[in-house]
Amino acid sequence: MFRLAGTARVLSLLLTCGFLFQHFTLAQLPPVREAAVNSIESRRQELIQLSNQIWKLAETSLLEVESSRLLAAYAEKQGFKVERGLADLPTSFVASYGQGSPVIAVIGEFDALPGLSQKISTQKEPLEAGKAGHGCGHNLFGTASLGAAIAVKDLIAAGKLKGTIRFYGTPAEEAYEGKVYMLRAGLFRDVDLCLGWHPRDQTKADTQSSKALVSLRVEFRGLSAHASRDPWDGKSALDGLELFTHGVNMLREHVKPSVRMHYVIRKGGEAPNVVPDEAMVELWIRDSTMEGVQLVLEKVKKIATGAGLMADVEAKLTVFSGVYNMLPSQTGAAMLFDTMKSLGPITYTEEEQTFARGIQKSAGVPEIGINGRLQPLETPIPDPPGASSDLGDVSWNVPTLHISVTTAPEGVPWHSWPVVACGGMSIGHKGMLFASKTLALGMVQLFEDAKLREKVRAEFAETMKGRTYKPYILDGPPPNVTLPH
Numbered sequence: 001m002f003r004l005a006g007t008a009r010v011l012s013l014l015l016t017c018g019f020l021f022q023h024f025t026l027a028q029l030p031p032v033r034e035a036a037v038n039s040i041e042s043r044r045q046e047l048i049q050l051s052n053q054i055w056k057l058a059e060t061s062l063l064e065v066e067s068s069r070l071l072a073a074y075a076e077k078q079g080f081k082v083e084r085g086l087a088d089l090p091t092s093f094v095a096s097y098g099q100g101s102p103v104i105a106v107i108g109e110f111d112a113l114p115g116l117s118q119k120i121s122t123q124k125e126p127l128e129a130g131k132a133g134h135g136c137g138h139n140l141f142g143t144a145s146l147g148a149a150i151a152v153k154d155l156i157a158a159g160k161l162k163g164t165i166r167f168y169g170t171p172a173e174e175a176y177e178g179k180v181y182m183l184r185a186g187l188f189r190d191v192d193l194c195l196g197w198h199p200r201d202q203t204k205a206d207t208q209s210s211k212a213l214v215s216l217r218v219e220f221r222g223l224s225a226h227a228s229r230d231p232w233d234g235k236s237a238l239d240g241l242e243l244f245t246h247g248v249n250m251l252r253e254h255v256k257p258s259v260r261m262h263y264v265i266r267k268g269g270e271a272p273n274v275v276p277d278e279a280m281v282e283l284w285i286r287d288s289t290m291e292g293v294q295l296v297l298e299k300v301k302k303i304a305t306g307a308g309l310m311a312d313v314e315a316k317l318t319v320f321s322g323v324y325n326m327l328p329s330q331t332g333a334a335m336l337f338d339t340m341k342s343l344g345p346i347t348y349t350e351e352e353q354t355f356a357r358g359i360q361k362s363a364g365v366p367e368i369g370i371n372g373r374l375q376p377l378e379t380p381i382p383d384p385p386g387a388s389s390d391l392g393d394v395s396w397n398v399p400t401l402h403i404s405v406t407t408a409p410e411g412v413p414w415h416s417w418p419v420v421a422c423g424g425m426s427i428g429h430k431g432m433l434f435a436s437k438t439l440a441l442g443m444v445q446l447f448e449d450a451k452l453r454e455k456v457r458a459e460f461a462e463t464m465k466g467r468t469y470k471p472y473i474l475d476g477p478p479p480n481v482t483l484p485h
């Protein structure tokens with residue numbers, strides 16, 4: 001015991017020396033902000049361990065039981081009040097500390113993606129074949145955000161900041177839009193401002209929107225019959241489905257370039273000698289705005305009806321979820337840009353650069369290594385390319401500030417094995433700690449500066465003029481987790 005305690009003391013002394021050295025470049029930071037950075041540095045090893053545990057668990061949407069438990073337990077140990085299993089989502093939780101206003105929230109995700117299990121290697125090599133992996137870096141996402149919340153909590157506890165800090169453990173981002181359920185349950189109602197980040201192959205303060213999305217399924221029902229003996233008695237649900245997808249593919253020529261449509265066939269019959277009586281396709285429609293998505297959706301509904309008529313089968317279209325385009329706070333982005341600048345670029349060792357180039361080589365993209373430099377602040381464009389997130393819905397309800405931080409080398413495909421590999425080693429950890437510090441420092445400024453908060457809220461009020469929000473989820477709890485993802 002004594003030896004251990006002694007070792008811990010030596011370690012903490014060494015760590016302190018490390019901080020002093022690291023903080024040499026941060027000497028210009030005022031003491032409160034320096035304290036926030038110190039909070040994160042003092043938990044560096046714990047945060048890395050936490051993210052590694054979640055990386056190894058690699059639990060998919062709504063099955064992220066252990067990952068959620070680990071983060072919630074850590075928050076509780078740090079003195080947060082934790083409420084679990086909110087909004088019909090067993091793996092959701094909200095950790096809260098402090099009281100009164102302002103109420104500032106930071107978002108954390110922790111779900112993995114199926115089939116992406118990967119070792120820390122520059123080659124595609126599953127850790128466990130067929131298992132899931134953190135191909136979107138959410139092990140880093142949740143941990144960094146919680147680290148930032150804890151740093152702010154330390155300052156509230158020390159009487160240096162006033163108000164409430166909340167960490168939102170938001171499950172099932174990849175498959176079920178967990179945040180939309182949490183919004184519908186009113187869990188964000190009293191939040192003044194919200195912050196988030198996402199792992200990426202670049203470091204930037206986000207000014208661009210994301211795509212709005214609706215997910216729908218079309219179920220076709222016909223009549224089964226022997227495909228050779230009495231096919232005239234059958235009505236093929238698969239014919240209906242094929243006519244539908246053909247119609248969707250013809251529609252591609254007549255939609256705006258900002259539209260994306262992608263589908264998978266979930267059900268298409270069991271055997272060639274049986275006329276399929278059931279078929280199902282799942283289609284996602286995206287555009288820069290929800291209005292754009294709606295326009296395409298109306299056409300897709302007609303295609304489904306037409307396909308059903310042609311194959312003489314029933315066609316039932318159900319929109320089962322959707323997310324809004326992100327409305328990022330420009331005022332917040334400018335503040336977070338300056339914050340990231342003050343932290344300096346993320347730097348990498350030669351060993352990490354070699355790893356990054358190895359990954360790029362295997363992924364077949366230019367071997368330019370990894371770049372942790374801060375990208376210039378971009379002017380928002382109307383139709384940015386990119387993906388969608390349920391954070392978009394949050395941004396329609398609460399002013400949302402967002403950054404992206406490098407956790408994988410430039411050019412590698414996302415939702416893929418290179419992202420998993422980097423997220424379990426020092427490249428990912430560096431991005432995670434940088435994100436954590438940026439979010440903590442950003443929140444400190446927002447807690448301290450009422451005028452800044454007001455400016456962010458005023459911009460939000462202006463953006464929301466003429467816009468109304470209605471969630472695109474079905475009534476009741478989210479879909480059964482046993483459905484294929």
Ligand SMILES: [Zn+2]
Pocket residue numbers: 136137138173198
């Ligand atoms: Zn993600």
